[in-house]
Amino acid sequence: MNHDDIHxxxxxxxxxxxxxxxxxxxxxxxxxxxxxxxQCERPPVPPPAxxxxxxxxxAAAAAVGALLLGAGxxxxxxxxxxxxPPLAQAPSLQQQADVLAHAYHxxxxxxxxxxVADEYVPALHELDASAGSIRSAIAQSPEAAxxxxxxxxxxALRLELTRQGLAVTESST
Numbered sequence: 520m521n522h523d524d525i526h527x528x529x530x531x532x533x534x535x536x537x538x539x540x541x542x543x544x545x546x547x548x549x550x551x552x553x554x555x556x557x558q559c560e561r562p563p564v565p566p567p568a569x570x571x572x573x574x575x576x577x578a579a580a581a582a583v584g585a586l587l588l589g590a591g592x593x594x595x596x597x598x599x600x601x602x603x604p605p606l607a608q609a610p611s612l613q614q615q616a617d618v619l620a621h622a623y624h625x626x627x628x629x630x631x632x633x634x635v636a637d638e639y640v641p642a643l644h645e646l647d648a649s650a651g652s653i654r655s656a657i658a659q660s661p662e663a664a665x666x667x668x669x670x671x672x673x674x675a676l677r678l679e680l681t682r683q684g685l686a687v688t689e690s691s692t
Contacts (some may be wrong), residue, residue, distance in 0.1 A: 614660050623674040630681055639684035646677040
């Protein structure tokens with residue numbers, strides 16, 4: 520059965536519909552009448568009033584501006600400079616790594632190591648050694664923020680691998 524065979528009655532009905540639809544002439548008449556009424560009901564807008572320039576107004580504005588500028592300069596010269604607000608110190612990379620390691624060790628403490636499948640243990644030790652190397656690199660280069668991201672990924676991989684090792688052990692028992 521062809522896909523077009525199923526929809527032939529629908530396609531025929533769609534082809535029978537008119538290509539364009541024009542609103543009835545009465546609709547256009549109604550719109551034109553409503554627009555004409557709206558024009559008649561709106562009050563005419565008066566032309567903008569012309570102001571007569573007053574020479575003293577311009578001089579008074581200049582004098583006020585000069586007075587404000589002078590007062591601002593005088594108060595600036597008289598007032599002692601405000602002390603700079605203390606900057607909030609962001610925790611150092613080493614401190615962030617310590618917090619991350621603490622959270623990681625807390626998560627690992629909830630998992631008994633003897634429950635992890637034996638075939639996962641070498642990879643887990645390798646990830647622990649890698650995390651130690653990253654911590655050493657952070658201590659040597661405390662401005663290298665990418666190392667903290669690498670440490671996060673290593674810890675996350677270690678936790679995921681530990682979960683997989685637990686799943687293998689639990690499914691075999």
